[in-house]
Structure formats: C-alpha cells, structure tokens
C-alpha cells in the first residue's frame with residue numbers, strides 16, 4: 001500500500017502549480033474567459049513545449065514521459081485549483097484515452113500532435129435525448145464507399161470552439177439504444193457539413209452544439225465500428241479525472257471559506273467563532289477529504305477490469321457529486337452576500353463545482369450504475 | 380377545525396381567476412414562467428393594473444387603500460397569482476415601508492407617501508445592510524447629523540454606505556436605518572429615514588451577481604441633505620420600526636404558493652424531458668422520489684403557515700415563529716431550482732447570455748426551460764442569506780421560541 005507520489009509525479013505537480021501560480025491568477029482567468037477566443041492558445045503551447053505536461057500521461061513507446069492516470073489526476077487537480085479552461089480533459093484524457101486503448105492505426109501520429117500541442121480534441125458524445133446513456137444515439141454513420149457519412153446533433157460539446165478535431169460517437173448499426181453498433185470517429189472539425197454554434201458555459205468555458213449535415217469522413221477516421229466498451233472505458237477515465245479536478249475546486253472552496261470566516265467580523269467577533277459555522281466547515285472538510293480518498297481509489301482502479309473500474313468510478317462520482325453540492329453551497333452561505341458576487345473567486349468555484357456534479361453523470365445516474373454493478377450483477 | 384373554503388371564498392376565488400385571466404398581460408406570463416429577468420416596466424405594469432383595481436396591497440387596512448380581505452382571501456390571492464405566473468409585487472413598498480408608515484407615521488407622512496406607494500409612482504429601495512453590518516444589522520454606521528438649514532428648517536446630513544440594495548438602480552426613494560446618536564447603546568441610536576434618491580450626493584453603483592444579473596447595488600451617501608420631516612417615528616427609535624418591518628419581511632418569505640407552482644413546473648418539465656432509460660424523467664424512481672419529498676415538505680410548510688395565519692387572524696402579530704417559515708420556505712425554493720437544473724442535464728451548462736445572435740433557428744441550443752436553470756439555481760442561494768440568514772433565523776428561534 002502506498003499513497004505517495006513518485007519523484008516524476010511530484011515534479012509534474014510542481015511544474016504545473018508554479019506555472020498556474022504565476023500565470024493563471026483569478027484576474028488573468030477572468031480576462032481569458034471574457035476574451036474573444038475564450039482560451040489562451042499560447043498557454044497551451046507552453047504546456048506542450050515549456051512544461052512538457054501534455055505527454056506526462058502517455059507511455060514512452062507512445063512518445064510520452066511514461067506516466068498514466070495518476071499524472072492526469074495530478075494535472076487535473078491543479079487545473080481545478082486555478083479553474084483552468086484549456087482543454088486538457090478533452091485532448092489528453094479523452095483524446096489520448098481513445099488513442100491508447102483502441103489500437104487505432106493512426107494513434108502514434110495523433111498522440112504526437114497531442115503531446116506537441118498542435119492537436120486539440122473535443123468529445124462529441126452527448127445527445128439531446130440521451131441524458132447519461134452514452135449508447136443512446138440518433139447520430140448515424142452510414143457506409144459510403146470506403147468512407148462514412150455522418151448525420152446528427154451533438155449537445156454541449158465542451159471545448160469544441162478550441163478544438164482542431166472532434167471524437168464523435170455515431171451509430172454504425174443497430175437501433176437507437178442498442179449496445180452494439182456504437183461507432184467512434186476522429187474527424188477534422190473543419191470538414192464540410194460540420195455546423196457548430198458556439199457559446200459560453202455558465203462556468204466560464206466554451207462549448208458548441210455540433211450538427212453533422214451529410215459529413216463525408218474518410219475511412220481512416222474510424223476508431224472503432226463497435227466501440228461501446230471503449231467509450232465506457234474512456235468516459236470512466238475522464239470521470240476519474242473530473243473527480244481530481246473537483247478535488248482541486250473543493251480544496252479552494254474550503255480554504256477560501258476558512259479564510260473568509262476568520263477575517264469577517266459580525267457581532268464583534270470573527271464569524272469563524274460561531275460554533276454552528278465551525279461544525280459546517282468541519283463537515284465541508286470531511287467532504288473534501290473523502291473526495292480525495294475516493295479520487296485516489298478510482299484513479300488506481302481505472303486500469304482494472306471493466307466491472308471493477310466502473311464500480312469504483314461510479315462510487316467516486318456519487319461521493320464527489322455530493323461533496324460538490326454541500327461544499328459549494330455552504331461556501332456561498334458562509335460568505336453571506338459576498339458569496340453571491342461575481343467579483344469574488346468563491347462564486348466561480350461554486351459554479352464549476354455545480355457543473356461537475358452533472359458531468360459524465362449525476363449522482364443519481366452513478367448510484368443506479370453502482371447498484372446495478374454491485375447488486376444486480378452479483379445476483 | 381376544518382379545511383374547507385366557504386361558498387363566499389369559492390366565489391372570491393372565481394372572481395380573482397377571472398380578473399387575472401382578463402387583465403394579466405400574456406407577455407409577462409411567458410417571461411415569468413421562463414424565469415427571465417424582469418425590466419422595471421414589467422414590474423410596474425402589473426403593479427399599476429392591480430393598484431387601479433384596489434388589489435395591490437392585500438394586507439393593508441382599508442383606510443389606507445387595502446381591499447379589506449380576510450386572511451383566507453389573501454391566501455387565495457397568493458395561490459391564484461402564483462398559479463397564473465403573475466409577476467410578484469415588489470415587497471419594498473407594499474410589504475415593508477408601507478406598513479411602517481401607516482403604523483408609525485404622522486398623518487402628513489401617511490398622506491404624502493402611502494398613495495404613491497400604492498400607485499407605483501414611488502419605487503422603494505431598502506437601505507438596511509452595510510458592508511460592516513449584515514447579520515449584525517444594529518452595528519450600522521451610516522450617520523445622520525442634525526443641522527439647521529439656511530432656510531431655517533431642520534435637516535439631517537447623511538453620510539455613509541448601504542449595500543446589497545435590491546433594484547436600487549430603479550429606485551425613487553430609499554428607506555434607511557441611520558445612526559443619529561453615536562453615543563447611545565447600539566440599538567438605541569438608530570433612526571428610520573426616508574431619502575429621495577434624486578437628492579444630490581446619492582450614488583448608486585451596481586454589484587453583479589453569480590448568474591450575471593444586475594440585481595443589487597451599493598448606495599453611497601455623501602453629505603445628503605434630508606429634511607427632518609422625512610424621519611418616521613421618534614429620533615433614535617428607528618430600531619422599533621426595523622424590528623416590526625423584519626417580522627413582516629419574513630412572513631412573506633415562505634413563498635408557499637410560488638413553490639407549489641415551481642413543483643408543478645418541474646412535473647411538466649420532467650414529463651417531456653427524458654431520463655436515462657429513454658422514458659419520461661418523471662418516471663425515474665429517484666427523480667420522482669425527490670419531487671415527492673419536496674411536495675411533502677411543502678405541505679408541511681403550507682399547514683404551518685396556515686396555522687400562523689389563523690393565529691394572526693386571532694390577533695397575534697407575526698412573531699418569531701415566522702422564522703420557521705423563512706427557513707423551510709427558502710430551503711424548498713432552493714431545492715426546486717436544484718431539481719430544475721438536474722432535469723436540464725447537459726443543457727444546464729450553456730450560458731444563455733452568450734448565445735449566438737445569428738438568428739439561426741434551425742440549430743437550437745437546448746430546451747427553453749433550461750436556459751436559466753443554472754443562473755436561477757445560483758441566484759436563489761441568496762434566499763438563505765438575505766432577510767436574516769437562515770443561521771440567524773435559527774438563533775432567533777433558539778432564543779425567542781425555545782428560550783435558550
């Protein structure tokens with residue numbers, strides 16, 4: 001049993017943390033969020049070239065630094081602390097995940113683009129009718145000569161405005177909700193017929209509605225013709241990474257609340273002296289610590305067999321989702337009116353925490369999934 | 380004990396329904412249902428319609444322009460206006476300063492301020508909170524010093540800052556708690572002043588909240604000259620008015636009828652939105668359970684409020700028990716917004732203020748109800764903070780009800 005980080009992993013954390021400390025303070029982030037572009041392409045380049053972190057989670061054979069999910073966890077936690085917008089999740093965790101696990105012929109060159117910072121990826125998986133059932137697909141991929149033709153609509157594709165490429169799930173066969181026939185494609189976002197409507201999200205990111213209108217894609221865009229297991233695996237990894245981001249966000253919410261409560265005076269004393277608020281902050285602390293534990297657990301188990309992995313990730317997401325709500329809401333409450341303002345960072349962490357609650361499945365969704373794996377499967 | 384409406388009450392309900400159906404502007408109904416932000420005119424147009432009818436201030440005594448309704452009729456009124464998604468009547472004039480003026484004001488003050496408050500000609504703001512005086516309201520520092528003007532009349536010179544002032548950007552007048560005796564015990568040196576916001580030296584600065592709204596403001600006073608006749612009640616006795624008003628503020632805050640409408644709306648939304656298994660979300664046992672629990676908790680709140688109302692009808696003013704209504708009412712309002720956001724799923728994320736304005740209707744961005752789901756969830760966190768935070772309400776119950 002060992003919960004320590006290796007020297008390499010600690011270095012990744014230090015490198016990322018010090019960059020963000022210098023260059024991603026809250027005011028800078030605010031400027032990034034309200035800029036036309038909505039992200040800093042030059043920072044992305046710096047992540048690739050100066051910091052070299054985009055390759056941290058790829059094996060050396062694939063052109064990376066030899067790390068794995070734990071490196072993703074470390075980067076995502078630091079990104080959570082600074083509310084980083086840049087598309088590490090979509091590009092490295094998800095894009096990279098599909099490349100690692102699919103046996104895709106073009107994987108080596110795609111990974112080269114990811115590690116080098118020239119390829120950015122957004123994951124177009126959600127559909128308006130499907131909620132959190134990834135196999136519920138109205139988007140279709142029809143064979144056309146050697147290639148495919150895509151039609152359909154993907155909902156809230158986070159990071160799409162910054163992406164050079166999309167990974168798209170689309171039905172290659174079967175009925176709308178069948179497990180079989182879930183195709184996965186990697187396509188250039190600029191292909192004719194890809195219509196995007198870009199907009200900001202409430203937590204400061206950017207996303208698009210992506211419509212495919214008779215988009216012809218070449219044969220080599222196909223990552224998997226029947227890939228639901230692959231999709232589940234990559235989404236589980238992404239969910240674990242989001243848990244790590246949540247840990248970063250939750251730590252800041254808790255820390256910021258403690259600081260504020262010690263400094264804010266009412267009735268002639270710091271509000272931190274009111275026992276009811278002390279207990280609240282203790283409960284917040286417990287929620288944060290349990291989220292850390294669950295994120296470690298899920299990140300370690302993400303490489304185990306499918307059932308074990310899925311159970312671990314769902315258990316984590318239930319706890320982390322609840323923590324996001326409890327810690328987020330109470331951070332605002334203990335800040336009083338100040339917590340309601342756009343001016344303070346605390347509200348922005350709360351907004352991110354609130355969206356993480358539903359990202360890759362709500363608490364209810366993951367409770368149901370856990371129950372199915374833990375009870376129904378065993379019965 | 381019985382729960383039935385009398386035939387007169389039922390007839391009253393029909394009258395109210397018919398009036399709303401005929402007179403409530405359809406455009407407002409739509410905006411209110413979607414939870415859109417209201418412009419000044421939106422608030423005022425419905426206010427004026429009701430003022431003309433004599434129904435804008437259900438709780439006011441008839442001699443000041445109230446309709447003379449019984450508590451049951453007032454209950455019916457709030458039910459029916461919520462059911463029809465009527466824009467709420469802003470509380471600052473009708474529920475707050477109005478009752479203070481007719482309870483503590485002079486005949487001249489009543490004559491001067493009550494009619495324009497009813498008609499909507501005065502938009503009131505509430506100037507209580509200050510940067511250093513939130514929960515500890517009595518520690519407020521804005522000071523009012525008496526002096527004799529060049530015209531020989533008596534004035535106060537007001538200096539200080541109020542904050543979190545709701546919709547003060549539209550305000551005509553602001554009622555303020557100010558310190559008139561810096562040497563008295565803190566509750567004893569406070570006076571209740573009405574200040575014309577067009578006076579020289581008043582500055583309003585916006586505070587933007589989490590969802591991007593401009594709903595609250597800072598209000599600054601720099602050497603603002605206020606005639607002494609604008610003081611309500613005795614000098615240094617403003618705390619009496621303040622406490623009276625806080626109790627009134629709390630009793631309206633339960634929002635039972637609005638929450639009923641909110642739950643009904645969740646049921647509508649969840650019958651068209653789909654759950655994980657592809658059938659209506661409302662069939663999802665976990666979602667349905669949460670809606671059921673909300674309904675049960677709201678029923679408990681409703682009957683607690685009805686008991687309080689019955690007590691009031693028997694002559695007991697709203698007492699510290701109204702803190703129970705505030706706590707449970709706001710918790711329910713907040714849970715409603717949580718469920719709407721949950722129902723929105725992925726479409727909780729898009730920030731509607733940033734939607735492209737390209738007129739492209741062929742590529743929609745999620746269902747209409749979802750556009751304000753997250754900002755509303757963020758915004759409604761305020762309800763457990765303002766009007767005396769829910770922690771302060773629990774302190775009040777502990778002290779005043781439990782005797783601890």
Ligand SMILES: Cc1cc2nc3c(=O)[nH]c(=O)nc-3n(C[C@H](O)[C@H](O)[C@H](O)COP(=O)(O)OP(=O)(O)OC[C@H]3O[C@@H](n4cnc5c(N)ncnc54)[C@H](O)[C@@H]3O)c2cc1C
Nearest residue numbers: 272273274275276277278279280281282283773774777783
């Ligand atoms: C099953 C059992 C086994 C036990 N075994 C042992 C044993 O082996 N050895 C031993 O020495 N003792 C033992 N105890 C005693 C135990 O340590 C005491 O019961 C405990 O310390 C609480 O003290 P009390 O019962 O006097 O309650 P009180 O101290 O009177 O507390 C009453 C209530 O007030 C709350 N309270 C008290 N102070 C505060 C505060 N500052 N802030 C907020 N809330 C407060 C408490 O949480 C509690 O809810 C045992 C008790 C039980 C119930």
Ligand SMILES: Cc1cc2nc3c(=O)[nH]c(=O)nc-3n(C[C@H](O)[C@H](O)[C@H](O)COP(=O)(O)OP(=O)(O)OC[C@H]3O[C@@H](n4cnc5c(N)ncnc54)[C@H](O)[C@@H]3O)c2cc1C
Nearest residue numbers: 333334336337505507508513514543545761765766768770
């Ligand atoms: C959207 C919005 C609109 C508002 N509109 C108006 C308005 O129109 N006019 C107006 O005058 N004011 C208005 N307010 C102000 C509101 O009344 C104050 O925010 C409220 O009184 C709390 O004060 P505070 O924000 O300074 O928080 P603080 O008093 O600093 O409280 C911070 C936290 O400490 C807790 N706390 C404080 N004291 C205690 C205690 N003794 N025991 C336990 N916990 C405690 C609080 O519950 C809270 O969680 C508005 C506020 C908001 C958010």
